Amino acid sequence: MTKADTCFHCGDPCERQLITFDEKSFCCAGCKTVYEIFSTNDLSLYYELQDAAGTTPKEIEGKYDFLDNEEIISKLTEFNDGNIQIINLYIPTIHCSSCIWILENLNKLNKHVTNSQVDFPKKTIRVTYKQDNFSLKNLVLLLTKIGYEPYISLEDFEGKKKVSDRSLIYKLGVAGFAFGNVMFLSFPEYFDLNSNAASGGEYWLNKYQDLFRWMMFFFALPVVFYAGWDYFVSAYKGLRAKLLNIDVPIALGILVLFLRSTFDIAFDLGSGFFDSLTGLVFFLLLGKFFQQRTYSFLSFERDYKSYFPIAITRLTTSGKEETVPVQEIEKGDRILIRNEEMIPVDGTLVYGNAQIDYSFVSGESEPVAKEIGEQVFAGGKQLNGVIEIVALKSVSQSYLTQLWGNAVFKTDKATAFQNLTDSIGKRFTIAVLSIAFISTAFWLFYDPSKAMNVFTAVLIIACPCAIALASPFTLGNMLRIFGKKKFYIKNTQTIEQLAKIDTAIFDKTGTITTTQKSTAHYEGMPLTAEEESILKNTIRASNHPLSRSLYDLLKEQNIITLDEYEEHVGKGLESSKGDINMKIGSANFVGKTMTNNLQDTSMYISSNNAYKGRYIFKNQYRDGLSTVFKNMSDSLHLAILSGDNEGEKSRLEALLPKLTPLYFNQKPEHKLEFIKSLQDQGKKVLMVGDGLNDAGALAQSNVGIAISENINVFSPACDAILDASKFQQLYSYILASKKAMRIIKMSFMLSLLYNCIGLYFAITGQLEPVIAAILMPLSSISIVIFTTIMTNLIGRKLS
Amino acid sequence: MSVIYVLLAISLVVAIIFFAAFIISVRQGQYDDAYTPSVRMLFEDELVKPVKETGNTVKSEE
Numbered sequence: 001m002t003k004a005d006t007c008f009h010c011g012d013p014c015e016r017q018l019i020t021f022d023e024k025s026f027c028c029a030g031c032k033t034v035y036e037i038f039s040t041n042d043l044s045l046y047y048e049l050q051d052a053a054g055t056t057p058k059e060i061e062g063k064y065d066f067l068d069n070e071e072i073i074s075k076l077t078e079f080n081d082g083n084i085q086i087i088n089l090y091i092p093t094i095h096c097s098s099c100i101w102i103l104e105n106l107n108k109l110n111k112h113v114t115n116s117q118v119d120f121p122k123k124t125i126r127v128t129y130k131q132d133n134f135s136l137k138n139l140v141l142l143l144t145k146i147g148y149e150p151y152i153s154l155e156d157f158e159g160k161k162k163v164s165d166r167s168l169i170y171k172l173g174v175a176g177f178a179f180g181n182v183m184f185l186s187f188p189e190y191f192d193l194n195s196n197a198a199s200g201g202e203y204w205l206n207k208y209q210d211l212f213r214w215m216m217f218f219f220a221l222p223v224v225f226y227a228g229w230d231y232f233v234s235a236y237k238g239l240r241a242k243l244l245n246i247d248v249p250i251a252l253g254i255l256v257l258f259l260r261s262t263f264d265i266a267f268d269l270g271s272g273f274f275d276s277l278t279g280l281v282f283f284l285l286l287g288k289f290f291q292q293r294t295y296s297f298l299s300f301e302r303d304y305k306s307y308f309p310i311a312i313t314r315l316t317t318s319g320k321e322e323t324v325p326v327q328e329i330e331k332g333d334r335i336l337i338r339n340e341e342m343i344p345v346d347g348t349l350v351y352g353n354a355q356i357d358y359s360f361v362s363g364e365s366e367p368v369a370k371e372i373g374e375q376v377f378a379g380g381k382q383l384n385g386v387i388e389i390v391a392l393k394s395v396s397q398s399y400l401t402q403l404w405g406n407a408v409f410k411t412d413k414a415t416a417f418q419n420l421t422d423s424i425g426k427r428f429t430i431a432v433l434s435i436a437f438i439s440t441a442f443w444l445f446y447d448p449s450k451a452m453n454v455f456t457a458v459l460i461i462a463c464p465c466a467i468a469l470a471s472p473f474t475l476g477n478m479l480r481i482f483g484k485k486k487f488y489i490k491n492t493q494t495i496e497q498l499a500k501i502d503t504a505i506f507d508k509t510g511t512i513t514t515t516q517k518s519t520a521h522y523e524g525m526p527l528t529a530e531e532e533s534i535l536k537n538t539i540r541a542s543n544h545p546l547s548r549s550l551y552d553l554l555k556e557q558n559i560i561t562l563d564e565y566e567e568h569v570g571k572g573l574e575s576s577k578g579d580i581n582m583k584i585g586s587a588n589f590v591g592k593t594m595t596n597n598l599q600d601t602s603m604y605i606s607s608n609n610a611y612k613g614r615y616i617f618k619n620q621y622r623d624g625l626s627t628v629f630k631n632m633s634d635s636l637h638l639a640i641l642s643g644d645n646e647g648e649k650s651r652l653e654a655l656l657p658k659l660t661p662l663y664f665n666q667k668p669e670h671k672l673e674f675i676k677s678l679q680d681q682g683k684k685v686l687m688v689g690d691g692l693n694d695a696g697a698l699a700q701s702n703v704g705i706a707i708s709e710n711i712n713v714f715s716p717a718c719d720a721i722l723d724a725s726k727f728q729q730l731y732s733y734i735l736a737s738k739k740a741m742r743i744i745k746m747s748f749m750l751s752l753l754y755n756c757i758g759l760y761f762a763i764t765g766q767l768e769p770v771i772a773a774i775l776m777p778l779s780s781i782s783i784v785i786f787t788t789i790m791t792n793l794i795g796r797k798l799s
Numbered sequence: 800m801s802v803i804y805v806l807l808a809i810s811l812v813v814a815i816i817f818f819a820a821f822i823i824s825v826r827q828g829q830y831d832d833a834y835t836p837s838v839r840m841l842f843e844d845e846l847v848k849p850v851k852e853t854g855n856t857v858k859s860e861e
């Protein structure tokens with residue numbers, strides 16, 4: 001495609017509409033307006049930083065009226081003194097450096113904004129603005145006008161301000177600071193190994209030896225009692241729960257290193273092992289830091305609160321509109337839902353044309369039309385003008401919110417799972433302790449003066465720092481690599497869990513079908529060439545999702561000018577050209593009586609008031625679906641759990657490997673129970689889903705992966721989020737996790753080798769500080785290098 | 800008094816100054832976002848340019 005027919009602002013193809021302005025092409029009026037705003041305000045550098053950086057602004061009349069409410073403003077703002085307000089807003093559309101630039105130059109678009117700062121990884125913007133003749137609502141509207149609509153949800157309102165935990169950075173800083181200084185102070189010892197005051201040696205070094213050593217001691221204090229304190233806590237907790245985790249030998253190692261070194265310098269027996277001690281803690285913390293990588297712009301813990309609006313417009317009995325917080329909705333309230341707004345509570349439709357998109361709930365993308373008197377459910381999004389509903393329940397009792405009451409959402413998966421490091425740590429601790437006691441017993445008998453020395457030496461050298469490092473560095477790096485390949489994982493334990501999976505359960509709609517494309521087939525009398533041309537030209541102008549997808553499916557037609565065109569909101573389109581008058585839309589609109597077949601989504605067509613036929617929309621399965629399933633069925637048990645009816649059964653059976661179990665009409669609770677029963681049989685279950693109806697199953701499964709077409713917009717609580725475009729790679733990601741676990745095991749072997757060499761010196765009573773000083777960092781660093789290289793190799797193989 | 804005490808004291812003071820700077824910078828949240836500043840740094844030149852031009856902004860109005 002040439003540059004001329006892609007939008008200068010957003011880069012989308014300008015197929016449906018082409019606006020030329022300033023010798024540039026735009027796909028819609030919205031994009032053109034944003035360009036105008038930027039160019040008249042000297043902000044056109046935006047387009048130089050990155051081509052087609054923009055996003056199309058959305059229409060939002062009235063959507064943010066609730067921001068006029070003082071109570072809501074005060075809960076949302078970070079600082080508010082009546083004159084200056086500071087607010088932190090989440091903006092999902094931030095995606096490139098141009099976005100950072102334009103958002104940090106907001107003050108040029110509006111002089112009330114005094115400062116704005118973007119946090120790119122979190123996709124948030126912090127704005128400081130003056131309040132005279134300006135308000136939060138104006139700010140939000142300004143942002144929306146330039147295509148950066150903030151996402152304000154009930155979660156923000158409840159004000160759980162996340163205090164970022166910086167303690168690990170402090171600890172890392174302390175350990176690194178002490179490590180560097182101790183190494184520096186150890187230089188005299190390194191250079192002057194075998195001399196002491198008695199045997200002559202370097203005068204200056206011997207004279208100040210004690211000073212250096214005691215300084216090392218003081219540097220080691222904060223490392224042991226602050227930076228490394230977590231290991232003692234964890235070891236103590238483990239022991240109290242009668243578990244030998246990997247932190248037990250680590251804590252033991254740190255403690256023995258510290259006591260032995262202190263003892264050594266206090267009685268002038270040697271220089272101690274303070275360099276190894278501080279280095280060890282520093283590397284361990286570095287591993288933790290590496291592991292701690294988070295995709296803070298994604299939320300893995302989302303519940304319904306992340307999707308619900310903060311406030312809703314309630315109609316009083318006298319017919320006045322009032323904005324009330326969503327929690328205050330009571331049964332019987334009459335609620336006004338605007339275009340693009342979410343329905344917060346189950347209710348009955350009393351006014352308007354409802355076209356409800358339930359994709360948040362079910363993954364089903366086609367909007368559902370509702371008649372007055374029918375029930376609408378919480379979680380649906382109104383797509384077609386204003387409607388009014390009467391609430392049947394309060395928010396907390398809705399169908400959608402009730403699922404969240406299930407106990408699965410309150411249990412923490414991580415704690416119930418013993419990771420590889422801990423299970424090895426247990427055997428390791430037993431082995432180390434027995435070696436230490438046996439060798440001490442031997443030396444007690446043989447040469448008691450050395451016994452204590454050997455005991456501490458074994459514990460020092462056997463300290464499993466390399467083992468403790470293998471897992472965080474391998475998994476941390478894998479997490480980063482997966483993230484680059486658009487597979488976002490909540491934490492490193494998920495990779496371990498993923499490697500163990502033996503059963504994979506898939507949801508159907510939205511998971512193995514795509515919501516972006518659908519196929520449609522025509523049913524009815526054939527259309528004439530003229531009618532086809534009018535049809536295509538009529539839906540060209542419509543923005544309805546069905547029109548859009550049908551437009552892409554129809555044959556190419558010349559652009560003609562219609563004599564008449566009218567869009568009847570919620571019903572359909574009407575147009576005429578020459579002597580043909582066409583109606584396209586719902587069955588009632590075109591004058592066809594509804595058949596009982598309500599299960600499929602159709603667009604009906606009539607010409608000169610005679611019914612012609614309809615386009616029936618069907619879900620399109622994701623590309624490469626059968627290959628993915630075929631590959632996965634080699635090593636995994638597969639099944640499909642769908643909330644839909646059996647309509648697609650034969651189509652699915654043709655696509656999937658033979659004997660793949662298919663279960664239809666599954667309610668959210670059924671899905672959850674199904675996973676649970678598999679787990680009771682000892683299966684390790686992977687659940688792949690997308691909608692809120694899968695949330696229970698995702699939470700119950702060992703690993704829950706949410707498939708998302710747009711990772712910023714929606715995903716239920718899960719362990720990992722997979723970008724829909726990478727669905728075909730799912731199995732290779734699982735295999736990569738298995739390989740990562742193999743790397744960890746290989747690192748364990750490598751570290752065991754170092755430990756054996758070290759143990760030889762320790763048991764034979766020859767452990768000099770210098771050997772510890774060489775072996776301990778060497779083993780740590782070589783493990784880090786080994787795992788980094790190996791994981792990068794795996795990453796390279798992933799396409 | 801030996802010169803080594805002076806040297807050690809100086810090196811320690813320097814080290815502690817850096818350490819204190821580190822603590823202060825973490826506390827101010829400078830480590831919270833490790834990406835945006837690296838991009839923002841590249842904008843600095845352009846940020847100044849439009850300010851100079853504000854004298855004759857009318858020309859771009861066309």
